[in-house]
Structures are given as C-alpha cells and as structure tokens.
Amino acid sequence: MDAVNRLDGSTSFHFMDFKISATVIAGQAVIAEVADTGGGYLTDATTTSLLDMVGVVEAAAAFNPHGGGAGTLTYSATQGDTEGLVRVAVNPDAIYRALMTAGAAEGTALQTVTNSTASAAGTTVTAADTPENDLDDGTCWCLSGANVGLSRRVTTFTANTSWVVTVPFPRTIAVNDTFAVVPYSPLVTIALQLSTLLTQADATIAFGTGGTARIVQLILAGTSDSYVHFMARNHVFNELS
Amino acid sequence: MKGRWALNLFPQRWSGRDLLKSRLFPRRASTIPPASWAGELMEKRFRALFVCGSCAVKYREGLRRWAYVRNADKVAQGNACDFCHAVSAYTPIWYTEEQRPPTLQHLADESRRYGIAGAPHLYDNRRLAWTR
Numbered sequence: 001m002d003a004v005n006r007l008d009g010s011t012s013f014h015f016m017d018f019k020i021s022a023t024v025i026a027g028q029a030v031i032a033e034v035a036d037t038g039g040g041y042l043t044d045a046t047t048t049s050l051l052d053m054v055g056v057v058e059a060a061a062a063f064n065p066h067g068g069g070a071g072t073l074t075y076s077a078t079q080g081d082t083e084g085l086v087r088v089a090v091n092p093d094a095i096y097r098a099l100m101t102a103g104a105a106e107g108t109a110l111q112t113v114t115n116s117t118a119s120a121a122g123t124t125v126t127a128a129d130t131p132e133n134d135l136d137d138g139t140c141w142c143l144s145g146a147n148v149g150l151s152r153r154v155t156t157f158t159a160n161t162s163w164v165v166t167v168p169f170p171r172t173i174a175v176n177d178t179f180a181v182v183p184y185s186p187l188v189t190i191a192l193q194l195s196t197l198l199t200q201a202d203a204t205i206a207f208g209t210g211g212t213a214r215i216v217q218l219i220l221a222g223t224s225d226s227y228v229h230f231m232a233r234n235h236v237f238n239e240l241s
Numbered sequence: 242m243k244g245r246w247a248l249n250l251f252p253q254r255w256s257g258r259d260l261l262k263s264r265l266f267p268r269r270a271s272t273i274p275p276a277s278w279a280g281e282l283m284e285k286r287f288r289a290l291f292v293c294g295s296c297a298v299k300y301r302e303g304l305r306r307w308a309y310v311r312n313a314d315k316v317a318q319g320n321a322c323d324f325c326h327a328v329s330a331y332t333p334i335w336y337t338e339e340q341r342p343p344t345l346q347h348l349a350d351e352s353r354r355y356g357i358a359g360a361p362h363l364y365d366n367r368r369l370a371w372t373r
Contacts, residue, residue, distance in 0.1 A: 002342040011345060012318040012331055015291070026288045026340060059288035087289055097343070219351050227351075 001027050001056050001199050003094040004229065007216075013089035015058060018042045020084040024060050028198040029053060029096075029211075030088060032236045039077065042086055047104065047194045047202070050211030052239075053232040055088040056096055092238035093231065095216050100182060100203035100226045104196045110203055110223040112143060115177045122147070122168035125179050132159050133206040138183040141220040142169065145177025151220050153185055180220075183207040184228050189215040192230050201228050266299050279323040283307040288340050291332045293322035300324055308338040314345040 005011045021038020024030060029045040032052040042054060061084075102108040117126040125140065134157055141151035152165035163181060182203040183189065193202040193210030202210070203226075212233035219227040255263075279290060280303065290309060297304065297311070316331040336342065343351075 004343060004348060005345070011314040012316045014318045015289075015320050059290075061282050061285040061287040085287075087287075097348075217352065221351070 001029065001096055001098040001201075003056050003058070003089045003091075004097045005095050006091055007093040007095065007231070013091050013094065015087055016090050018054075018086050018088060020060075020086050024057050024084070024086055025197065025199070026057050026060055028057050029194060030055065030057055030086065040084070042088070045194065045198050045211065047196065047198065048210050050192075050194075050213055050232055051234050052236040053211075053234060054236050055090055055094060055232075057086055058089055059087040061085055090237060092235040095229050095231055097219075097227050097229050098192075098194075098199070098201040100184075100228055101195050101200045102202075102204050102223075104202055106195050106197055106200050107224070110180045110182065110226065112223055113179045113181060115145075115173055115175060115179065118175050119173040122171060122173055123166070124162055124164050125173060125177075125181075126162040128160060130158070130160055130163060131181065131204060133183070133204060133209075134159065135163070135181050135183045135207055137185055137188055137207050138181055139185050139218060139220070140165065140179050140181040142173075143178040143180055143222070145174055146171035147173065147177070151218075153188075154181060157181075180223055180226070182218075182226075182228075183209070184215045184218055186215050186217055189213075190233065192228065201230075203228070265295055277324060282323065283309065286337055288337050290323045290335045291317045291320050292324060292335045293327055293329055293332055295327075296322055296324035297333070297335075304335060309335040310338050310341060311335050312342060312344060315342060 003013060019040040019042070021033040021040035021043040024044065029050060030042045031045045031050065032054055033041055033043040034052070045053060100110060102110045111131060113125065113127045113130055115125050115127060119125070135154055136157035138154050139151055140154050140163065142148050147169040150169055152167055152169060154163045155166045156164040183205060184203070189207065190212070191208050191210040192213035192215070193205045194200070195202050213230040214233050215228060215230050217229040282290065283303065284307070292304065311333050315334050317334055318331055319328065320332055321328045322332055
C-alpha cells in the first residue's frame with residue numbers, strides 16, 4: 001500500500017517521522033496511538049478500523065542517533081535500545097493504493113466467477129458460487145468473454161445465485177464468461193477492510209464493511225493485479241466523518 | 242587545488258572553481274560524525290530518503306551502492322534533506338530499489354487500461370489501442 005497522489009492530483013507530500021508503539025513494516029496503515037501503553041505516537045491500524053488514520057508507512061527503520069548497534073522496529077522499554085523511526089506522509093487528502101486480495105491473507109487471487117446462464121440483455125451474471133458476502137453496490141468486471149475489460153456497478157446481489165447490473169454490458173453475457181466482483185465503487189463505498197499485515201485490501205468482505213475509507217478509483221485488471229485507491233474518512237488531522 | 246603543499250591544510254589561493262566547490266560541498270565540521278545517520282538508514286534499508294540535489298551529486302556513489310533510486314514524481318514538501326538537513330520547498334524522494342512506488346506515468350497507463358473514471362467509455366481498453 002502506498003500514498004500515490006493527493007486529491008488535487010499532486011504528488012508532493014509532507015512527511016513526519018514518529019516514534020512507534022508497535023512493530024511496523026513499510027506499506028502498512030498506521031493510526032494515532034491514543035493510549036500511552038506503547039510509549040510512542042503511532043501504532044498499527046486494525047483490519048476493521050482506520051479511526052485516527054495518520055497514513056501509510058513510507059519507511060521504517062531502527063534509528064540509533066548515536067550510530068551502530070542493532071535496531072528494533074518495535075518500541076522497547078530497555079535503556080540503551082534503539083528507537084524505532086517511522087516516516088509517514090501526513091496529508092489528510094492523500095490517496096492510497098492497495099492491492100485487492102481475496103481474504104485476510106496477502107496476495108491471494110480474487111475469485112473468478114463463471115457465468116452459467118446466458119444473459120442476452122447483458123444484465124445478469126448467474127453462478128452457483130457467487131461470493132457469500134453481500135457485494136450489492138460493489139463493482140463487477142468481465143475477465144473473459146465478449147465484454148472483457150468492461151465493468152459495471154452491481155445493483156442487486158444474491159449470494160450463491162447471481163448479481164444484476166442496471167446499466168447493461170454492451171454484449172450478451174454468454175455461458176462460461178468469467179467475471180470478478182468486489183465490494184468497491186468509487187465515491188460510493190465508505191469502508192475498506194485491510195489484510196492481516198495491513199498492507200492490502202480484503203476484497204471479499206461485504207459492501208460497507210471495514211475501516212472508515214472512501215473509495216476514489218478502481219484499477220480493474222486481473223484477479224491478482226487489481227487495485228483500489230482510497231482516502232481516509234477519519235484522518236487524524238481532519239476528522240470529518 | 243592551487244597553492245597547496247604538504248601539511249598545509251588550507252589553500253593559499255582560491256580559484257572561482259574552488260570557491261564554488263567549497264560552497265556546494267562544504268567540508269564536514271568536526272562536530273559532525275563521519276558516518277552520517279543517513280548512511281546508517283541506507284544500511285538498514287530505510288525505504289524512503291529525502292535527498293536534495295546537491296547531496297544527490299555529493300553522495301551519488303553511496304546512493305548507487307546501496308541501490309537507492311529517485312522516484313520521478315513523488316516529492317517531499319517542506320521536509321529536510323536527510324544528508325545535509327537543508328529544507329527546501331520540494332525535495333526528491335529516493336527509494337530502495339526493491340520497494341519503489343509507482344510513478345505517475347505508471348498509474349496513468351494503468352488507469353487508462355483498467356481504471357474507472359468519470360467517462361467510462363474512455364477507459365474501454367479496446368478503443369485505446371492507438372495510445373499504447
């Protein structure tokens with residue numbers, strides 16, 4: 001996950017270096033540490049909460065101002081240990097880009113749904129294995145078939161049965177055409193759930209589930225290289241939600 | 242440097258080039274340790290370093306050695322250079338080679354091919370073959 005640009009289209013970010021209260025890795029989401037248990041200012045977000053989001057870790061290292069010595073990327077109450085340093089872009093209007101993954105584990109390919117009933121009107125995708133969670137108001141796109149590369153907003157979703165789009169795909173949805181469907185729609189989706197390491201987006205959860213985020217854009221390629229761009233709805237410096 | 246001989250650490254005569262060089266690359270003060278903390282960060286694979294233009298030239302060997310590359314677009318606004326601590330309005334960001342973020346060109350290409358934006362028909366990838 002990365003801060004890729006800002007709402008005004010620029011790519012200039014203001015960065016701040018913070019002390020940490022948790023073990024962090026580059027590319028993960030971090031929030032303000034309200035409690036004083038960790039002795040730092042930043043801590044891990046959770047998979048389902050982005051309250052007081054500060055940003056995404058641009059870089060992290062064990063920082064020893066005196067030079068030398070092994071470092072740690074978590075806080076330590078031991079005298080003489082090095083101090084964790086985390087660099088984060090703190091702009092509240094930053095747009096973050098996260099790889100979509102199928103489930104809590106990172107790097108899992110999204111489910112490919114194979115259509116089982118032809119739809120001449122181009123509005124219905126039918127399959128016995130449409131995802132369990134409610135993806136109504138999400139977005140589906142065609143992976144193979146006459147509509148390949150095209151996407152539509154889902155307006156009716158029935159788990160393990162079918163989903164319907166209001167704006168038809170331009171060509172017939174044939175049997176064995178394949179699709180992917182995710183719970184994200186630009187401007188519409190207000191939540192995003194993170195993967196276990198907090199570096200990717202879990203695209204299998206029900207629409208509207210997860211931490212406070214607003215979807216900005218979707219990059220719908222294949223099942224393992226599609227991205228969601230989002231903004232924090234509850235940024236620590238701009239709590240507007 | 243002209244006008245120097247053994248054991249004389251200070252030049253006798255300064256050419257314009259010497260003056261320019263001393264301005265651009267001032268010697269390390271005795272209060273500053275020879276191993277900079279930026280060097281330590283590079284050693285620890287700190288992902289993003291802010292490097293001003295002068296320091297990018299001065300420390301080019303180290304940056305190359307530790308495989309840091311400048312992102313074409315992403316810049317730090319109002320941050321200090323990690324080497325010389327000079328603050329500029331915009332400072333380029335150098336990333337570890339293995340963890341580079343995408344450039345704007347990469348994002349635009351990706352968006353043109355697969356993205357959803359205000360005019361979806363513009364993003365039908367089959368109609369945009371001529372742009373590739």
